[in-house]
Amino acid sequence: xxxxxxxxxxxxxxxxxxDVDGWTAQAPAPMPMExxxxxxxxxxxxxxxxxxxxxxxxxxxxxxxxxxPIAPTAAALVGQRxxxxxxxxxxxxxxxxxxACDLDELVERRxxxxxxxxxxxxxxxxxxxxxxxxxxxHPPALVATGGGFLSNHADTLHGWLAVEIPITAExxxxxxxxxxxxxxxxxxxxxxxxxxxxxAERTRLHAAVSTIPLVxxxxxxxxxxxxxxxxxxxx
Numbered sequence: 001x002x003x004x005x006x007x008x009x010x011x012x013x014x015x016x017x018x019d020v021d022g023w024t025a026q027a028p029a030p031m032p033m034e035x036x037x038x039x040x041x042x043x044x045x046x047x048x049x050x051x052x053x054x055x056x057x058x059x060x061x062x063x064x065x066x067x068x069p070i071a072p073t074a075a076a077l078v079g080q081r082x083x084x085x086x087x088x089x090x091x092x093x094x095x096x097x098x099x100a101c102d103l104d105e106l107v108e109r110r111x112x113x114x115x116x117x118x119x120x121x122x123x124x125x126x127x128x129x130x131x132x133x134x135x136x137x138h139p140p141a142l143v144a145t146g147g148g149f150l151s152n153h154a155d156t157l158h159g160w161l162a163v164e165i166p167i168t169a170e171x172x173x174x175x176x177x178x179x180x181x182x183x184x185x186x187x188x189x190x191x192x193x194x195x196x197x198x199x200a201e202r203t204r205l206h207a208a209v210s211t212i213p214l215v216x217x218x219x220x221x222x223x224x225x226x227x228x229x230x231x232x233x234x235x
Contacts, residue, residue, distance in 0.1 A: 039218070042091050042095075045091065047083070049171055062218075071096070071097075071221070072096065073141075074161065077143065078145050079150070081147030082147070086102055095221065098142035110133060120184055120185060130146065131156060135156055163217045164206065166213070173196075177191065
């Protein structure tokens, strides 16, 4: 159900398009539709090894929530490669009503170069372009970042809510081995060695950054409990 819903999401929502410095943001209007299909599609997009536990955690926390839902104006989806940030982007944009932007796509449109053209020879050039593109974005916005963003640009997130999308080491490995379109980051290592090392390095670096887990973000923005929706608040 989630995949079909994801494919038809924008067709079923009234949206406003905004062109901001070269990127077109699709801003879903406040959704008259039930939020349940959006939530179910979210569980279909996350790591299947975590989906059921995330679903149960959400149900428990949203039932206990005593405060009114918040309305963030600036949120960035962060986390490891292959965690599902880009797939979750339209769903969470519909959930929050924020304009959506995929940062890798924005960098490609501005430079004419996809991420695979930068790595591994010019990672520094890509990180500079990635940083510049993000710094030019302004609220309201929901941004899907690349897998290396949080470990390289955590200092740019002041005023943004960093929503970490979880993925297990097992699913990370399986997805990267299956997806040969992603650029190699450490060609001096075997693919298996690269996967293991990058996951471990970024897990350590991500732990040092203040983020909000996906479930907590969904709970805090859900209309399912609490009172009336609070006015928009920048994080």
